[in-house]
Amino acid sequence: xxxxxxxxxxxxxxxxxxxxxxxxxxxxxxxxxxxxxxxxxxxxxxxxxxxxxxxxxxxxxxxxxxxxxxxxxxxxxxxxxxxxxxxxxxxxxxxxxxxxxxxxxxxxxxxxxxxxxxxxxxxxxxxxxxxxxxxxxxxxxxxxxxxxxxxxxxxxxxxxxxxxxxxxxxxxxxxxxxxxxxxxxxxxxxxxxxxxxxxxxxxxxxxxxxxxxxxxxxxxxxxxxxxxxxxxx
Amino acid sequence: xxxxxxxxxxxxxxxxxxxxxxxxxxxxxxxxxxxxxxxxxxxxxxxxxxxxxxxxxxxxxxxxxxxxxxxxxxxxxxxxxxxxxxxxxxxxxxxxxxxxxxxxxxxxxxxxxxxxxxxxxxxxxxxxxxxxxxxxxxxxxxxxxxxxxxxxxxxxxxxxxxxxxxxxxxxxxxxxxxxxxxxxxxxxxxxxxxxxxxxxxxxxxxxxxxxxxxxxxxxxxxxxxxxxxxxxx
DNA sequence: CTCGTGCTCAAGCGAGATGTTGACTATGTG
DNA sequence: CACATAGTCAACATCTCGCTTGAGCACGAG
Numbered sequence: 001x002x003x004x005x006x007x008x009x010x011x012x013x014x015x016x017x018x019x020x021x022x023x024x025x026x027x028x029x030x031x032x033x034x035x036x037x038x039x040x041x042x043x044x045x046x047x048x049x050x051x052x053x054x055x056x057x058x059x060x061x062x063x064x065x066x067x068x069x070x071x072x073x074x075x076x077x078x079x080x081x082x083x084x085x086x087x088x089x090x091x092x093x094x095x096x097x098x099x100x101x102x103x104x105x106x107x108x109x110x111x112x113x114x115x116x117x118x119x120x121x122x123x124x125x126x127x128x129x130x131x132x133x134x135x136x137x138x139x140x141x142x143x144x145x146x147x148x149x150x151x152x153x154x155x156x157x158x159x160x161x162x163x164x165x166x167x168x169x170x171x172x173x174x175x176x177x178x179x180x181x182x183x184x185x186x187x188x189x190x191x192x193x194x195x196x197x198x199x200x201x202x203x204x205x206x207x208x209x210x211x212x213x214x215x216x217x218x219x220x221x222x223x224x225x226x227x228x229x230x231x232x233x
Numbered sequence: 234x235x236x237x238x239x240x241x242x243x244x245x246x247x248x249x250x251x252x253x254x255x256x257x258x259x260x261x262x263x264x265x266x267x268x269x270x271x272x273x274x275x276x277x278x279x280x281x282x283x284x285x286x287x288x289x290x291x292x293x294x295x296x297x298x299x300x301x302x303x304x305x306x307x308x309x310x311x312x313x314x315x316x317x318x319x320x321x322x323x324x325x326x327x328x329x330x331x332x333x334x335x336x337x338x339x340x341x342x343x344x345x346x347x348x349x350x351x352x353x354x355x356x357x358x359x360x361x362x363x364x365x366x367x368x369x370x371x372x373x374x375x376x377x378x379x380x381x382x383x384x385x386x387x388x389x390x391x392x393x394x395x396x397x398x399x400x401x402x403x404x405x406x407x408x409x410x411x412x413x414x415x416x417x418x419x420x421x422x423x424x425x426x427x428x429x430x431x432x433x434x435x436x437x438x439x440x441x442x443x444x445x446x447x448x449x450x451x452x453x454x455x456x457x458x459x460x461x462x463x464x465x466x
Numbered sequence: 467c468t469c470g471t472g473c474t475c476a477a478g479c480g481a482g483a484t485g486t487t488g489a490c491t492a493t494g495t496g
Numbered sequence: 497c498a499c500a501t502a503g504t505c506a507a508c509a510t511c512t513c514g515c516t517t518g519a520g521c522a523c524g525a526g
Contacts, residue, residue: 013427014291016353020425021267021274023346027339032265033514034254041254050473058247063515065473075342084472084523094337101334104327106260109308113256120249192253194246266484284502296485298503303483317493317502 030074031102035059036067040076044096044218045150045189046157047089050079096218103192121197132223135185135213145178146213147186149199158217160187161226168195175206183209190216263307264335268292269300273309277329277451278383278422279390280322283312329451336425354430365456368418368446378411379446380419382432391450393420394459401428408439416442423449 031037038057042048048056054064068088071077078091090096106113138144139162148155148163155165166174168188178184184203188195191214203210221227264270271290275281281289287297301321304310311324323329339346371377372395381388381396388398399407401421411417417436421428424447436443454460 012353016349016427017271017425018267019349019353020346021271023343023349024270024335024339025265025267026343027335028261028264028270031261032258034251034258035514037257037261038250038254051471060516061473062475062517065475066515069474076338081473081522086473092338092341094334094341098331098334098338101327101331102257102260105309105325105331106257108325108327110256110259113253116249116252116256120245120252192250194249262483268484282502283504293486294503295487295505298505299485302504314492314503319503 026074027076027098030071030076031098033067035063036071037099037102039064039067040071040090040095041099041189043077043088043090044099045154045216047087048153049085049087053088097222100218100222103190117192120194132225136225139185143182145182145184147178147184147199148188149186149195150188154189156230158221158227158229160215160217160220161228163187163228168199171199171202175203175208178203178208180208183211185211185213187213187215190214190219259307260309260331263304263309264331266300266303268296269304270332270335272297272300273304273323273328274332274422276310276321276323277332278387278449280320281386282318282320286321330455333451333455336423350425353427365458369458372418376415378415378417380411380417380432381421382419382428383421387422389463391454391460391462393448393450393453394461396420396461401432404432404435408436408441411436411441413441416444418444418446420446420448423447423452 031040035057039053042053042056050065050068051061053059053068054061057064059067068077068079072079076091076095077088079086079088081087135144135146139146146160146163148159148165149168149171150165151167152165155163155167159165166177184200186196186199186203188199193216196212200210200212215223217227264273268290272286275286275289283298283301284294286292286301287294290297292300301310301312305312309324309328310321312319312321314320368377368379372379379393379396381392381398382401382404383398384400385398388396388400392398399410417433419429419432419436421432426449429445429447433443433445448456450460
């Protein structure tokens with residue numbers, strides 16, 4: 001079995017390798033576009049219809065549809081047609097894990113990531129050095145309001161245990177629901193989502209004590225913490 | 234801050250998102266080629282010179298060099314010039330982790346991967362259902378010879394604790410070194426590397442009891458098991 | 467049946483990726 | 497010094513991507 005070593009001879013071992021590496025590349029090719037990463041990252045928060053994704057990502061419908069087909073062909077995304085709508089979802093728990101690994105490398109190796117983050121999230125407190133254990137205890141003891149500011153459908157399909165859902169657009173009208181004597185900890189999709197940043201800015205302007213939790217549900221779950229669901233599906 | 238929602242307006246939030254997703258995509262683009270995945274997978278086993286990589290992957294030197302530059306630009310690989318040689322290495326422990334995540338998705342979602350594996354590794358026992366704990370105990374008790382059949386430089390830069398190095402090409406001549414009364418467990422770079430398969434085939438033909446451990450060093454380490462190094466660098 | 471909505475398909479163009487070839491640089495050897 | 501080796505660079509043909517546009521299809525409402 002593949003004992004010859006000549007350069008011209010395509011040994012069976014080489015054919016095997018090229019065959020699997022091609023398969024692995026199918027997956028990474030699927031994520032080799034900013035738009036598709038954004039789509040998958042959104043889908044990792046919960047199922048969405050094609051045109052909801054198009055609106056959230058500011059892409060044309062046709063373009064969104066095509067990108068989703070690439071993702072489906074690579075097995076990262078599944079779609080089901082329900083009446084007039086096609087609902088897409090991430091196909092496997094390994095997919096969010098891959099996203100986290102990707103982010104991990106980018107953070108560790110690309111100085112640009114940190115630079116961009118600073119540029120946009122500048123000055124505002126990040127609560128990066130948050131003690132997870134302490135937060136959990138304080139949430140449970142009711143000393144802190146844990147606020148999920150993502151759209152309600154994402155909250156339903158999975159949120160940090162103990163969190164309260166107040167989507168960012170509703171926050172201004174629903175300020176009265178928040179106990180003014182408690183500190184608010186707001187989170188959204190993850191460290192690179194701006195929702196919680198804006199929420200914290202708003203809350204502080206209104207005189208509340210608010211900080212941002214940079215974790216999203218995925219990060220939280222990846223740390224082995226508890227996650228709840230409240231919707232169907 | 235990004236309150237307008239019109240499609241034509243590039244809000245600051247959108248610019249931020251496109252900026253980071255572009256960075257994430259830099260990383261996945263770097264892995265969006267079978268050849269580059271193969272290169273990184275080899276480098277994950279230990280440092281290599283450019284032309285060693287070219288020979289191992291059956292690529293032209295120029296092509297290899299160019300792919301490596303893509304990997305360097307994406308921050309996945311680092312290179313240092315030592316005399317006449319340029320030695321490349323994986324830049325960060327997050328990189329092998331990304332490889333594992335990639336493989337995880339491919340295995341979970343692409344039926345082709347399993348099909349290709351079957352086609353090439355057919356029939357031969359895989360020892361997939363190996364009890365890790367039991368293996369560790371048996372290795373430590375000396376009941377089993379754990380054989381690393383990769384090239385020596387890879388063994389030196391990291392191997393499973395307790396393993397013995399016998400590179401595949403030397404195996405036939407060095408059979409006498411292996412105690413004939415003990416079972417041999419052979420491993421190589423991982424589940425899709427053919428070295429251990431060939432080693433097991435050879436050993437059985439010679440009358441030894443041999444099985445393959447499908448894990449490579451990376452998988453082993455990812456499970457939290459002990460890994461040893463013996464070289465410099 | 468007709469119409470609007472959600473989505474897909476096909477064609478096409480510009481931009482970018484791949485791999486080869488041959489020239490070029492840098493380092494070390496006799 | 498000439499010469500070999502390891503690696504990079506530049507130029508090129510080829511191919512694949514990404515996105516737009518406009519047509520087409522499936523489903524549901526009136």
